[in-house]
Every structure is written in structure tokens, then in C-alpha cells.
Amino acid sequence: MSQPNPDSTANDDLQLAAHLEQRKRFFSRNVPEGYAEDWARILEQPLPEETRRKDSVLEFRIATLHLALSSRWVKAVAAPLVVCPVPHRDNTAFLGLVAYAGEVIPCCSLARMLGAADSTAGNDARTIVLEESPGERWAFPVDEVLAISSGTLHDRHASENPASSTQLETEWSDCLFEDERGNKLNVLRPETLFQRLQRATA
Amino acid sequence: MSDFDDLSIYDMFRMEAEEQTEQMQARLLALRNGDTNEVALRSLMRGAHSLKGAARIVGLGGAVRLTHAMEERFVAAQEGQTFTSSEVDTLLRATDILRALADVREEEAPAWIATQESTITQIVAALTSSAIDPEAESASPTDATRAEPSDANENLSPPEESTASSEPRTDHAYAEMNLRITSQRFDRIIALSSDTLVQAQTMVRLQEFMQRSDRKLQRALRALTEIATSREHESRKDSVILTERLASVEKERAILGGLLHDFDRLIHSHELNTERLHREVLHARLRPFGDVVPNLRRLVRDVATEMGKQVRFEVTGERTEVDRDILERLRAPLEHLLRNSLDHGLEQSEERTTASKPVESVIRLQARHENGRLAITLSDDGRGVDTTAVSRKAIDRGLVHSSVASLLSEAEILEFLFLPGFSTRQDVTEISGRGVGLDIVQSTVHESGGSVRIENQLGGGTTFHIVLPVTRSLMRVMRVQLEDEIYAIPLNRLSRVAALTISREQDGSAVVDTGTKRVPVIPMMDALQSAETQIESGPATIIFLLNEKGLEAEIAFQIDRVVDETTVAVRQLDPRLGRMAAIAAVTLTEQNVPMLIVEPDDVLRLALQAKKRSILSQSTAHAGTAARGTVLVADDSGTVRQMLRRTLLRAGYRVSVAEHGAEAWNLLQVDAFDLLVSDVDMPEMNGIELVEHVRGNSRLSPMPIILLSYKGREEDRRRGLEAGADAYVTKGEFQEQAFLQIVTDLIGPAELQEEVS
Numbered sequence: 001m002s003q004p005n006p007d008s009t010a011n012d013d014l015q016l017a018a019h020l021e022q023r024k025r026f027f028s029r030n031v032p033e034g035y036a037e038d039w040a041r042i043l044e045q046p047l048p049e050e051t052r053r054k055d056s057v058l059e060f061r062i063a064t065l066h067l068a069l070s071s072r073w074v075k076a077v078a079a080p081l082v083v084c085p086v087p088h089r090d091n092t093a094f095l096g097l098v099a100y101a102g103e104v105i106p107c108c109s110l111a112r113m114l115g116a117a118d119s120t121a122g123n124d125a126r127t128i129v130l131e132e133s134p135g136e137r138w139a140f141p142v143d144e145v146l147a148i149s150s151g152t153l154h155d156r157h158a159s160e161n162p163a164s165s166t167q168l169e170t171e172w173s174d175c176l177f178e179d180e181r182g183n184k185l186n187v188l189r190p191e192t193l194f195q196r197l198q199r200a201t202a
Numbered sequence: 203m204s205d206f207d208d209l210s211i212y213d214m215f216r217m218e219a220e221e222q223t224e225q226m227q228a229r230l231l232a233l234r235n236g237d238t239n240e241v242a243l244r245s246l247m248r249g250a251h252s253l254k255g256a257a258r259i260v261g262l263g264g265a266v267r268l269t270h271a272m273e274e275r276f277v278a279a280q281e282g283q284t285f286t287s288s289e290v291d292t293l294l295r296a297t298d299i300l301r302a303l304a305d306v307r308e309e310e311a312p313a314w315i316a317t318q319e320s321t322i323t324q325i326v327a328a329l330t331s332s333a334i335d336p337e338a339e340s341a342s343p344t345d346a347t348r349a350e351p352s353d354a355n356e357n358l359s360p361p362e363e364s365t366a367s368s369e370p371r372t373d374h375a376y377a378e379m380n381l382r383i384t385s386q387r388f389d390r391i392i393a394l395s396s397d398t399l400v401q402a403q404t405m406v407r408l409q410e411f412m413q414r415s416d417r418k419l420q421r422a423l424r425a426l427t428e429i430a431t432s433r434e435h436e437s438r439k440d441s442v443i444l445t446e447r448l449a450s451v452e453k454e455r456a457i458l459g460g461l462l463h464d465f466d467r468l469i470h471s472h473e474l475n476t477e478r479l480h481r482e483v484l485h486a487r488l489r490p491f492g493d494v495v496p497n498l499r500r501l502v503r504d505v506a507t508e509m510g511k512q513v514r515f516e517v518t519g520e521r522t523e524v525d526r527d528i529l530e531r532l533r534a535p536l537e538h539l540l541r542n543s544l545d546h547g548l549e550q551s552e553e554r555t556t557a558s559k560p561v562e563s564v565i566r567l568q569a570r571h572e573n574g575r576l577a578i579t580l581s582d583d584g585r586g587v588d589t590t591a592v593s594r595k596a597i598d599r600g601l602v603h604s605s606v607a608s609l610l611s612e613a614e615i616l617e618f619l620f621l622p623g624f625s626t627r628q629d630v631t632e633i634s635g636r637g638v639g640l641d642i643v644q645s646t647v648h649e650s651g652g653s654v655r656i657e658n659q660l661g662g663g664t665t666f667h668i669v670l671p672v673t674r675s676l677m678r679v680m681r682v683q684l685e686d687e688i689y690a691i692p693l694n695r696l697s698r699v700a701a702l703t704i705s706r707e708q709d710g711s712a713v714v715d716t717g718t719k720r721v722p723v724i725p726m727m728d729a730l731q732s733a734e735t736q737i738e739s740g741p742a743t744i745i746f747l748l749n750e751k752g753l754e755a756e757i758a759f760q761i762d763r764v765v766d767e768t769t770v771a772v773r774q775l776d777p778r779l780g781r782m783a784a785i786a787a788v789t790l791t792e793q794n795v796p797m798l799i800v801e802p803d804d805v806l807r808l809a810l811q812a813k814k815r816s817i818l819s820q821s822t823a824h825a826g827t828a829a830r831g832t833v834l835v836a837d838d839s840g841t842v843r844q845m846l847r848r849t850l851l852r853a854g855y856r857v858s859v860a861e862h863g864a865e866a867w868n869l870l871q872v873d874a875f876d877l878l879v880s881d882v883d884m885p886e887m888n889g890i891e892l893v894e895h896v897r898g899n900s901r902l903s904p905m906p907i908i909l910l911s912y913k914g915r916e917e918d919r920r921r922g923l924e925a926g927a928d929a930y931v932t933k934g935e936f937q938e939q940a941f942l943q944i945v946t947d948l949i950g951p952a953e954l955q956e957e958v959s
Contacts, residue, residue, distance in 0.1 A: 084796035085687065087730040088783050088871050097776075097788060097796040102396045104773055104788050104796045136778075202780050202898040 055153050057177050059146035059185055060128065063116040066146070068177040068185040069193070075131040076100065077145050083107050093200035098139050100129050106201045107139040113196050114172065130193075138197045151179040153187060212308040215256045219304035222249045223297045228496040230297065231503075234290040240280070247276035253300060264315040264322050265303060271326040272296055292328045294500070295321070388487065395483040396771065396790055402469075402476040403792050409462075409469045416455070416462055423452055484771050489529050491569040491578075492520030494536065501537055502565065505544045512562040513548065519569035524576055528670055531650050532578070535643040539580050539666050540565065542640065547584030547664050557661065559583065572669075575652075581665035587658045589615045595624070601912045601934040606845065614839045616656040620644040620883065621912050648888055671786075677772045679789075679799060681765035682745070684727040688765055688797055690789060695802040697746040697754040699764055704742050712737045714744050714758050721746075722813060726759035729809040730784050730800065747802045757809050772799065780895050783868040784808055807865060831952040832856040832874065833945070836866035836892065837881035837910070842933065846879060846910075853942050854952030863887030867895055870902055876949045882911035882922060890925045897926035906948035910936070 057068040058077070081098035089096070098107040107127070111117060124144040131137050153175045172193070173186040226249045229242045250273035257265035272293060279285060285293075299318055306314045315322075430444045495517050506513040524532075548563040555561060568579045589612050596602045596618045602610070618624055622641040643666075647654045652670035679690035680699070702714040704723055713720040723744060728735055742760045749755045770789035775782060786801035833855045837843045847857045858873065860866035862884040870878070878896065882889035889909050896902045907929075909922040914932035922930040929944050 082793075082795045084788075084798065086779070086782060086785065086798065097798075099790050099794045099796050102392070102394060102790070102794075104776065104790070106776060106778060198778065199898075199900060201778050202895075 053153050054150065055177070056148065056150045057185075057187060058128070058148050059177075059179070060126075060142040061144040061146060062111045062114065062142050065114060065116050066183075066185050068187045069128075069130075070187070070190065071148055073130050073132070073190055073193075074128060075137060076129040078127045078129060078139075080125045080141060081107070081127045081139065093196075095141075098127065100127075100137070100139065103137065105129065105137045105139045106197075107141070108197050108200045110140040110142070110193075113200065130197075132194050138194070138201075140197075147179070149177075149179045151177055153177055154184075212260050212311070215260045216304045218256050219253060219300050222253050223301040223304070224497070225249060226297050227294060227301075227500060230290050230294050231496055231499055233285055234287055243276055243280045247273055247280060250276055260308075260311070262303070262311060262315050264319055265300065267326055268296055268299060268322050271329040275329045289329070292325055296325050296329075299325075392483055392487065392771070395480045396794075399476050399480045399792075402473045405469050406473050409466060413462055413466065416459055419455055420459075423448065423455060427452075480771075485523075487526060488523040489526045490520060491522040491524050491529065492517075494529060494533050495520055495567075497533070498536060498540060498567070501540055502544065505541060509544060511544065511548055511550065513544065514562055514564045515567070516564060517567045522569040522571060522576070524569070528576065528650060531646060532668075532670070535646050535654075535668070536567070536578075536580065538640065538643050543580070543582040543584065543664070547582045547586075549585050553585075576670045578668040578670070579665060580668075581663060583663040586660040586662055586664050587616060587619070587656070588660060589658065592616065592618050596912075599624075599934070601914075603934070603936070606841070606936075609845075610839075610841050612658065613655070614841055616658060617839065617883075618912065619656065620654075622915070622918075644883065648883075677770055677789075677799070678767065679770050680767050681797070682726070683762040683765055684725075684730070685762065688791070689726075689730075690770060690797055690799040691745070691747075692786075692799065692802060693767065695748050697748050699743065699745050701741060702744045702758075704737060704739050704744075704760065706739055712739070714742075716758075721756060721758045723758040723760055724809055724812060726761050726805065728812060729759065729805045734812065747806060749806060750803055755806050757806065757813070759805070759809070770797070770799070780867075780898065783871055804864070804868060808868060811869070831876055831949060832858070833877045833879060833949075834858045834860065834866060834869055834873075834875040835879045836860040836863060836884065836889070838862050838884045839881070842881065842910070849938050849941065850879075850945070850952075853945070855945070856952075863889060863892040866892055870896065870905075875905065877945060878905060878907045879945075880907065880909055882909055882913060882918070890921060893922070893925040893927050908941075908944060908948070 056071045058071050058074045059066065059068050061067070078100055081100060083096040083098055085096040086094070093108050093110075093112040095107045095109050097104050099105070122143060125141060126145045127139050127141050128145070129137055129139050154177075155175050172188055174189055175187050176184045177187045178184050226246055229246050232242065233246075250269045254266055254269035254273060257269055275289070275293065299321065303311065303315065427445070427448050430441055430448060498517075499515060502513055502515040543565055548565075549557070549559070551561045554563065563583060565580070565582045570577050593602075593607050593610070593615050596615070597604050597607050601618065601621070601624075607615075620640050620643070624640075644654055647668055647670065650670055652668060654666060654668045657665040657667065677690075678693040680693055680696055681688050681690055683689075700714075700716075702716070704712050704714055707713055707720070712723050714723045723737065723742075725735055725737055726745070737760060743763055744758050745761055746758050747755050772787045773789060775785065775788055784801055784804040785798050786804075787799045788796050789799060791797050831854065833850050835843055835846045835850070835857060836859070837846065838861055843859050843861075847859055850857045858869060858875070860869055863880070864887040866878070866880060867887060869875075878892075880889040880892055884892075887895070889911070893907055893909065896905060896907060907927045909927040909930045910933055911918060911922070911930070912933045914934055919930045919932075928948055931941060931944070
């Protein structure tokens with residue numbers, strides 16, 4: 001173990017004294033002109049958009065999962081479409097091909113991707129047709145389309161976390177949608193959704 | 203918003219220049235063959251006039267002067283002043299400039315047209331002087347090609363008489379008015395037309411249902427009237443009321459019946475019209491192969507003239523219908539092949555005379571539909587390819603070791619010609635000889651899902667065979683039910699359908715007796731799914747497919763039932779789906795449901811593999827061994843395939859082979875492999891695409907891949923590795939031990955020696 005150096009201690013004391021003197025001078029100087037007004041202006045600014053923004057979403061249900069997706073990606077909500085299965089591609093999230101408006105579109109099971117039960121062919125079942133970019137369409141069946149609503153999106157870290165699956169929170173959604181009735185739904189992240197659809201189809 | 207709304211005025215000018223020059227060139231070539239008529243002259247004059255206006259709008263003075271001179275000359279011709287052949291050449295040169303201008307970007311156009319100023323001045327002078335040349339006026343209007351060229355055009359080298367006179371007319375190339383429409387919009391029209399057809403057919407069914415209801419209503423009313431009449435004695439007053447009410451209902455029913463009758467006529471007429479509309483729309487997607495021919499004739503004529511060769515260019519199958527996208531992609535490869543043939547293939551007159559050949563060479567271009575695909579053959583009667591020289595060049599360039607080269611077949615040696623920069627020519631000409639061309643031909647054809655091969659006869663000529671899909675066209679199919687699904691089988695690959703009895707051989711395998719032989723049979727769904735289900739003995743519906751050579755395949759397929767024969771609109775598979783084993787395309791049924799069209803070649807291949815697997819699994823089960831260290835080798839060269847297979851087998855690995863990328867992809871999906879060794883340049887699906895498919899598939903992506911290629915340039919290597927290959931080996935530098943070391947590094951040493959196929 002090394003012994004303390006008395007010279008070193010003396011130097012440290014001197015430096016501390018100089019620092020305190022500087023700080024004293026800093027706090028005792030006059031406030032610059034317009035300082036308070038600047039702060040008032042900054043504090044008046046609304047919260048950043050990332051934490052609170054308006055959007056229109058499609059609310060739908062797959063098994064027990066209530067989900068939302070920005071309606072800008074939704075091309076159509078169709079009656080259940082007949083799926084044409086493709087050889088060598090069964091037992092995956094890719095269900096097959098469907099026809100919508102004269103086009104042949106890949107159809108995937110979002111339920112299987114999310115680890116939920118497969119959609120049943122109930123009376124409320126629908127097929128959602130998405131358009132990632134012009135001509136690039138995808139379809140997936142859902143058990144029910146609940147509504148198309150306008151409301152507020154909250155980033156997940158800034159809001160109360162409702163009961164939802166962990167996989168959804170960590171992989172599929174980074175914000176919640178609050179509709180006019182106060183209901184909160186996980187909003188699917190479009191990048192993740194399209195990436196998973198591509199992966200399932202290839 | 204219109205698809206053309208985003209285009210600038212200059213873009214519109216370019217489109218018009220491209221379209222007008224193409225039509226003008228076709229008409230000018232016909233003119234040169236002596237086909238002078240008023241309709242053609244009026245069209246040429248209007249084309250020049252229209253282009254002049256467009257050039258004025260975009261402010262290209264040089265183009266205005268040029269088109270004005272052309273227009274003036276066409277007007278003079280309309281007034282009786284016929285063309286000399288050199289004048290036609292001058293006009294063709296003018297269209298060349300305008301066509302080239304269509305490829306120049308807007309900001310560069312003024313500078314580009316300035317560089318053409320001297321040529322434009324020369325052409326304008328030639329056309330202006332000839333327009334008042336009394337000698338030209340005296341030429342016979344029906345014999346324009348024999349007229350002497352005027353002095354002003356002497357330096358524009360008249361083409362050879364023989365070339366022009368032998369060319370058939372191609373009226374249909376410009377007989378129709380063109381309407382420009384984007385392919386995206388056209389696809390939307392096709393889709394809407396399909397929907398309308400489906401709706402019309404649904405309405406017919408509804409109408410039939412309504413008529414049935416009407417007949418039931420009539421019967422009910424008759425019964426009620428009889429009851430009312432029979433109860434007359436019970437209450438006269440009630441009976442009268444009932445009869446009156448029934449008469450009122452009957453009257454309304456009669457009106458409804460009349461309306462239904464009118465509706466019936468209307469709906470059937472509507473269905474008929476919708477079907478015709480749909481057929482017309484689908485056919486509009488197709489173009490005659492002859493559309494590309496005028497430019498090719500022009501190329502042959504110009505290059506032959508330049509090289510001083512006498513060439514007859516014969517084209518057959520100009521009316522063969524081809525998808526317009528495919529046709530567009532074909533232009534460049536065909537031009538490359540023709541240049542090669544004219545420059546490399548065809549001999550000069552003296553050489554032909556020495557070889558006892560006619561002085562006039564012949565190039566033949568043929569287009570036809572074959573087995574549901576577009577088959578194009580381009581042949582010449584030239585000197586052919588010296589495969590010894592090709593082999594020597596490949597060895598000199600280090601592409602292949604001499605020991606391997608001596609084992610290669612002629613077809614495999616000819617494959618070297620498709621490598622970038624490969625040419626046996628010592629000199630480089632303007633026409634060809636830089637070794638760029640055949641690799642572009644191959645890659646373009648591969649990109650379109652086709653294949654190209656060479657047939658060679660030293661001293662007798664070379665033939666290129668190009669096979670391309672005829673996508674988005676109509677196809678006759680037989681619809682069959684397999685389990686719960688309906689599939690379409692191309693009718694031209696179907697040999698026959700028969701009701702036969704499935705029986706068992708002594709080894710338990712299922713066969714059908716065709717009367718002349720016993721043929722193995724499997725359920726077609728097993729071939730599609732690569733599954734193995736139990737096939738029941740007894741009566742069954744059996745189909746026989748034709749193989750690639752057009753012969754009945756040595757394996758039969760059981761189906762559940764034949765639905766019908768019909769014509770379907772073929773749609774390309776969505777590229778996002780990647781390669782789908784055994785499926786060629788998709789179509790929509792009348793019920794607006796997708797229906798898959800099977801790929802007969804894949805089905806036959808998968809069926810044979812299934813049989814082999816079945817035999818192998820029996821023997822493996824008997825031996826009680828487990829397979830590890832399994833390698834799939836994909837290479838279209840039989841020699842290379844065998845060399846790799848033997849190398850790997852000797853090292854103790856288990857080996858499967860595939861002849862091209864698509865077959866490899868099929869095998870990868872149905873069997874488990876530890877390593878993929880793939881060639882880069884293969885038909886159907888090349889090695890790079892194969893690697894991308896594997897890396898994009900969650901199950902297969904961890905599998906190591908070695909790419910092998912004759913292409914040894916740094917950019918080729920980088921391209922392979924960037925696609926996801928773990929190693930890139932140049933065939934020219936192939937060393938067995940080094941290769942095996944890479945294999946061992948990637949998957950470890952072999953543990954079992956066994957061959958799969």
C-alpha cells in the first residue's frame with residue numbers, strides 16, 4: 001500500500017479553493033438580458049410529438065388480442081377471402097394466396113406470428129388487405145374488425161401499461177392507442193409487421 | 203391522376219420520337235423493298251410532321267430542320283416523286299438520329315443535337331436536292347430499289363440487292379395504330395376486366411335462381427287458383443275476393459315474368475360481351491413477334507453492307523404472340539446474337555466459295571410456341587465455332603485446367619462463350635469481338651426466366667436456342683382436383699387421361715397397366731408436396747405428362763377427378779414468394795379464387811426424386827445407418843457436377859446433385875443438407891439467386907454455401923460473397939485438396955459415404 005504524498009494533498013487543496021472561488025463568481029454574476037423570457041418560451045412549448053400524437057387506426061381482434069394499426073397502411077377490409085394453399089409452404093405463417101380486386105396477394109397468419117390461436121371462421125371474421133407501397137399488398141385474416149377510430153397515440157414509456165402479452169410489447173408494438181372511449185390498444189409497429197410478413201412469405 | 207401526369211414535355215417528346223421512328227423505319231424498309239403506297243407515304247409524312255411539331259415545342263432546332271426536310275420529301279413523294287434506294291437510306295439515317303435523340307436526357311439534348319449538326323446539314327441537303335432532282339422523278343414508282351442513286355447520296359452506301367429483295371413484307375408491324383399505356387395501368391385494366399367477368403357470371407347464376415323462383419311462384423298461384431275455384435260453393439263472397447286477389451297477384455307475376463325475360467336476354471348478352479372484352483384485354487397484352495423484326499432486318503442490312511457480306515435474312519413465326527414485356531427484353535439479346543453471327547459466324551465471299559458454299563449467307567430466325575413456352579431459334583450457315591480454339595483460350599486464360607478441359611463435352615466448352623470478356627477473336631471490331639455480348643444475352647434471358655444454349659457444326663454454322671416463358675398470356679389447361687384443391691395442368695404438356703386400375707408389384711410399389719407396359723404411379727399431390735402417402739389399389743383416374751422432349755414420361759399420376767378444360771389468364775407468381783417448387787404460375791377462377799398452374803417439369807422431377815427417396819429410405823432403414831455430412835451440388839455442367847460429386851464421395855460425404863438452381867431450390871426444400879456447393883451461371887435460377895433464396899429462408903439460412911464459377915474477377919467474387927456465400931472458388935483455380943479443406947472447415951469431416959442420386 002502506498003503512503004499519501006503531502007505535496008499532492010497541498011495541491012488538491014489549492015485547486016479546490018480556486019474552484020470554489022470561480023463558482024462563487026459564477027453565481028454572483030448578473031443574469032443575462034431576456035434570460036427569464038427565454039425559459040418561459042421554452043417551457044411553453046408543447047410536449048414532443050414522439051410521446052403524444054393523433055392518428056387514425058384500424059382496431060381489430062385476433063383471438064383474445066385487441067390490436068390497432070395505423071389506417072394509412074390499410075387498403076381494404078374484405079369479407080373472408082378464400083385462401084389457395086401453396087405446396088411446400090404449409091405449417092408456417094404463410095397461409096397461401098388470396099384474390100382481391102383482381103389481384104393475387106400473399107396471405108399470412110398474423111395469429112401464428114403473434115403466437116395466438118388461429119383465426120376462426122366466425123360471422124365477424126374479415127380479411128385485412130395492407131399496402132406497404134404501391135402494388136405491394138399483403139392480406140391477413142382477423143376474427144373481428146372493431147372500428148376505425150381517431151385518437152391519441154402514446155409512446156409506451158410515457159403511459160400506463162395495460163395487460164398485454166410480453167411478446168407484443170417487446171417485439172411488435174412501441175405505442176398504445178387510446179380511443180375516444182378511453183380504451184387502450186397495442187399499436188402494431190408497421191416496420192415489424194411488414195418485415196415479418198416478408199419473412200413469412202419468402 | 204394519370205400515369206403520365208408526372209412526365210415532362212420533354213419526356214412526352216422522347217416517347218413520341220421513340221414510337222414514331224420505329225413506325226417510320228418499318229415503313230421505310232418496306233418502301234425500299236418497292237412497297238410504295240399512298241397510305242404508307244401519308245403515314246410517313248404525318249410522322250415527320252408530328253415530330254417536327256414536338257421538336258419545336260421542346261426547342262430543338264436541329265431536329266426541327268431535320269423533320270421538316272423529311273416531311274418535305276414525303277410530300278414530294280406523295281406528289282409522285284419516287285424514292286431511290288439511297289434516299290431511303292438517307293431517311294433511315296435521319297430516323298436514326300431522331301431515335302438516338304429519344305435516349306438523350308433533357309439537359310443534354312441541346313448539346314447532343316449540336317454534335318449532330320454536320321450530319322443533319324448533310325441529310326437536309328441530300329433530301330432537299332433530291333426533292334427537285336428530275337432524274338429521281340423519272341424512276342418507276344413500282345421499282346424504286348433499282349433506281350440509280352443520286353450524286354448527293356452516293357456516299358451513303360446503298361445496301362445489297364439480295365438482302366432487301368429476299369425480305370418478306372411485315373405489314374402487321376405497323377398496320378395497327380399504337381396507343382401508349384403504362385404496364386401498371388394495363389395490369390389494372392386486366393384485373394378490373396377479370397372482376398367484371400366474375401360479376402357477370404355471378405349475375406347469370408342469380409338470374410337463373412330468380413327464374414327458378416318465378417316458376418315456383420307460378421305453380422303456387424295455379425294451385426291457389428284451383429283451391430279458390432273448388433271452394434266456390436262455400437262462400438261466394440269470399441271466393442270472389444280471393445279470386446280477385448289472386449288475379450291481381452298473377453298480373454304482377456306476369457309483369458315480373460316479362461321483366462325477368464328481358465333481364466335474361468340482357469344478362470346473357472352482358473355476359474357474352476364481358477367475356478369478349480376480357481379476351482380482348484388479355485390479347486392486347488400480347489404482341490406479334492414480328493414487332494421486333496423490322497429493327498433486326500435493318501441491323502442485318504446495315505452490318506452486312508458495312509462488312510461487304512451478302513446475307514439473306516429469313517424470318518418465320520412473325521405472328522407468334524409474345525408477352526410485350528418479354529418481347530421488349532428480347533430485342534437486345536437478338537441484336538447481340540445477330541451482330542455476332544454477322545461478324546464472327548459468316549465468312550467472306552471468297553472463303554465461302556473455297557468451302558463450296560453459296561456466296562450468299564443465310565441467317566434464319568424462327569419464333570414458335572413449344573410446350574407452352576416461347577422458343578426462338580437463330581441460326582446461320584457460317585463457319586461455326588471452333589471448340590478446340592475455345593477450349594485452348596479457356597486454358598490460356600486459366601479458366602479451366604487442361605486435364606479438366608479434355609473431359610468437357612462440346613456443349614460444356616461452348617458454355618465458355620457466355621463468360622464475360624471471353625472472345626476467341628484476335629481483333630476487335632466495331633461490330634463485335636470484345637467478348638461483351640453473349641454474357642449479356644445469357645443474363646438477360648436468365649433474368650426473364652429462360653435459357654439459352656448453342657448448337658454448333660464446325661464449318662456448317664451455329665444455332666442459338668432461346669427458350670422463354672410466355673407469361674401473362676392465355677393458356678389452355680385441364681383443371682384437376684387434388685384432395686381439396688383445384689390445380690391447372692398446361693394442356694400442351696398433358697399426354698392423356700385414363701381410367702385405369704392401380705395394382706401392386708411384388709415389391710409393393712404401385713403401378714398401372716397401360717396395355718403395353720406397367721408404369722409406376724404416385725398421387726400427384728405427393729409429387730407437389732414431396733410427401734409419401736399410401737396409394738390404394740383399384741380403379742383410379744390417371745394422367746400421363748409429357749417430358750421436356752415431348753415424350754410420355756415413365757411415371758403416371760393419380761388425381762381425384764378431372765374438373766374441365768378451360769382457357770386461363772396466366773399471371774406471374776409474386777416475386778416476394780420466391781421460387782415455388784412445382785408451381786409455374788397462378789390464375790384466377792370464375793369465383794375469383796387463385797388457382798395454381800403446375801410446372802410439369804418440376805412435377806416429373808419431384809416424382810422421380812420421391813421414388814428414389816422411397817427406395818433409398820428402404821435400403822437405409824435396412825442398413826440401420828444415419829446420414830451426416832450431406833452435400834448438395836448444383837451445376838449445369840455434367841462434367842463439373844461429376845467431378846465434384848466424385849471428389850466429395852471420395853472424401854466420404856453424402857452427395858445429391860441438381861442440374862440448375864431451381865432444381866437445387868426444390869431439393870433444399872424437401873431434403874436436409876449440411877452444405878450447398880453451387881455454380882453461379884445456371885439456367886432457371888442462377889447461383890446468386892439461389893444463395894439469396896437460401897439466406898432469405900429462416901430454416902435454410904444457417905446452411906454454409908460454397909459458390910463455384912469460371913468468373914474470377916474481383917467484382918464477381920464480391921457479388922457472390924455479398925449475396926451470402928461463405929466461400930467463392932474459381933473453377934480455373936480449382937484444387938481438390940484446397941476445396942475439400944474449405945468443405946471440412948465449413949461442415950467438418952465426413953462421417954458416412956453414401957450417394958443419394
